[in-house]
Amino acid sequence: MSDKLLVSTRKGLFTVARSGGIWEIEQVDFLGDNVTLTLTDRRDGFNYAALDHGHFGVKLHRSTGNGWEEIAAPVYPPKPEGYEENDMWGRPLNWSTARVWSLAAGGPDEPGTIWCGTLPGGLFRSINHGKSWDMVRSLWDDPKRRQWMGGGADLPGIHSICVDPRDSKRVWVAVSTGGVWFTEDSGASWTLRGEGMRAEYAPPEQAHDPIAQDVHCLVQCPTAPARMWVQHHNGIFVSSDEGKTFTEITGVEPSAFGFAVVVHPREPDTAWFIPEIKDEKRIPREGKLVVTRTRDGGRSFDVLTKGLPQSHAYDIVYRHALALDEAGERLAFGSTTGGLWVSEDAGDSWACVCHTLPPVYAVRFA
Amino acid sequence: MARVVFTPNIQRHVICPETQAAGRTVGEVLAHVFADNPEARGYVLDDQSALRKHITVFVDGTMIRDRTRLADAVGETSTVYVFQALSGG
Numbered sequence: 001m002s003d004k005l006l007v008s009t010r011k012g013l014f015t016v017a018r019s020g021g022i023w024e025i026e027q028v029d030f031l032g033d034n035v036t037l038t039l040t041d042r043r044d045g046f047n048y049a050a051l052d053h054g055h056f057g058v059k060l061h062r063s064t065g066n067g068w069e070e071i072a073a074p075v076y077p078p079k080p081e082g083y084e085e086n087d088m089w090g091r092p093l094n095w096s097t098a099r100v101w102s103l104a105a106g107g108p109d110e111p112g113t114i115w116c117g118t119l120p121g122g123l124f125r126s127i128n129h130g131k132s133w134d135m136v137r138s139l140w141d142d143p144k145r146r147q148w149m150g151g152g153a154d155l156p157g158i159h160s161i162c163v164d165p166r167d168s169k170r171v172w173v174a175v176s177t178g179g180v181w182f183t184e185d186s187g188a189s190w191t192l193r194g195e196g197m198r199a200e201y202a203p204p205e206q207a208h209d210p211i212a213q214d215v216h217c218l219v220q221c222p223t224a225p226a227r228m229w230v231q232h233h234n235g236i237f238v239s240s241d242e243g244k245t246f247t248e249i250t251g252v253e254p255s256a257f258g259f260a261v262v263v264h265p266r267e268p269d270t271a272w273f274i275p276e277i278k279d280e281k282r283i284p285r286e287g288k289l290v291v292t293r294t295r296d297g298g299r300s301f302d303v304l305t306k307g308l309p310q311s312h313a314y315d316i317v318y319r320h321a322l323a324l325d326e327a328g329e330r331l332a333f334g335s336t337t338g339g340l341w342v343s344e345d346a347g348d349s350w351a352c353v354c355h356t357l358p359p360v361y362a363v364r365f366a
Numbered sequence: 367m368a369r370v371v372f373t374p375n376i377q378r379h380v381i382c383p384e385t386q387a388a389g390r391t392v393g394e395v396l397a398h399v400f401a402d403n404p405e406a407r408g409y410v411l412d413d414q415s416a417l418r419k420h421i422t423v424f425v426d427g428t429m430i431r432d433r434t435r436l437a438d439a440v441g442e443t444s445t446v447y448v449f450q451a452l453s454g455g
Contacts, residue, residue, distance in 0.1 A: 096413035
């Protein structure tokens, strides 16, 4: 079980460690800076942190054990002279990294390989621990990519990357808004997956189009990779065939809307979610912050409340801000209002680590 | 050669000392500066080598107009200031 958390916030990176049964803030890095995401690469122990300096752009830093060093950030290729592409708002699309929205380690047979998803939709790969990055042009140049749209952000982006634990060449990425994409040749070619998902906000003729789906988060069970879970803009969907088809889980209380999902590492039917009132409001229902858990593939859900605020809680938990450790026992999540909670019993009960953090963007076990 | 001065706010992230650089345009001058200080380039220019959205450059007190090609003229004795835009209350 993991004893350490990396908590990315609007005002710095907080390392939270367990000592004597208590989780406490152990260290703060990049204080005052906007840290949006981290990755702990379990193959070598390196940590990566994405920072958004606003005026000065998006940067990546790496720690190999002795402090942080800035490394290369993904850079979009030169936009061809005369090439015209507008975003969904009619403005010229700037081919420039607007946000690092996903980081994932490659497989055990490819040390140093890191995948990086960005806004406005570029997927990048490094084969040297982030020393340099190459855009995956096959996906960027796919004509269908121009159908991707902004969801919560003005621009589309890749927020989820799943590398097949059985075969590193097989990778799934998920786009908001643009569905689930799959490669089985390390990114040389891509196919759109995700039949069965439904976009209730789209015109009827597009509602079931896989490219119209606003996937908020995609996760894959490491020991049963055919099982994938999606927290979608208007619901929860589950796949048992590697994302080719999805089934909607209906009747989820208090809500099927949310951003985050995690799946148990050995029990593909067990997954956790953090529900909110759907998009018009985006607050916990009745001011009660809860976690939902299914252990039977979505047929039923436990509503977990012990240790969580049950009145006047307005915490939103973003898609990368819910984490599960490799043992499947410890969970942690952080909220937009600066709360951080940890569970050591698979979500049955929660302890508040801090409720005065800056807005939390990502929580990861290190 | 032009004198090039960077905003103090960038120094927290990447050291950009005042320097002298040759060039007839803002783009040429900055290219020379970044040749000697490549880490600074991505803090000022975006992936397409245009000025980042909230960065601005003044040449002898006049804000440049060409933020994409950086073609505004620079004189032999000009001073080029690289600033970030400030906003908020």
